[in-house]
Amino acid sequence: MEIKDNAFARQFETAVETGTISVEYSFQEKKIFLTKINTPENFEDEEFISNFLKNIMEIAIERKLKVVPILPKITIFFKKNPIYKELLPPGIRL
Template sequence: MSKEDLVITDNEFQRQFETTINDTLATIEYSQQERKIFLTKMRMPEGTEHRQEDFIIAVLAEIKERNTSVVPTSPEIAGFMRKNRRKYKELLPVGMNI
């Protein structure tokens, strides 16, 4: 199973991106202000941690399509973006480094 297999849903009512992995719900909560989206909390069901990076990649791709900046306040997402700094640098607001 690859990241292409993940179907990402934006649950605007609960302000979270969602995907189902092994019949369980994984979420990334967010808040949005103007042209920035703050990724605040990530929940991965037990036993699905191996799909965490795929989920983050899929959510970042969704946000990139919206032409919106990302402020990763979740430690998992900030760590992922730091590790992949070159690839995701353009998603950060101007002047922000992680």
């Protein structure tokens, strides 16, 4: 999966057959806030989105960032993938 960090649009992007999937973000200090997931109309491949989020977590690890999930769908991702809970800032409980 190829992921583009579109810093101008503040989102991670990846292409699928029906368009582009993106996860919008914002930065504050050494934290990245994941605020929104955009998918093409009628795209419902939850496993693909989960893999996309896993790749974003790896980018956060490489950049030594803490991840703040704003979107409930991303909070659920953390609950299903406890190996990434180390990326949560102190004080964030899921």
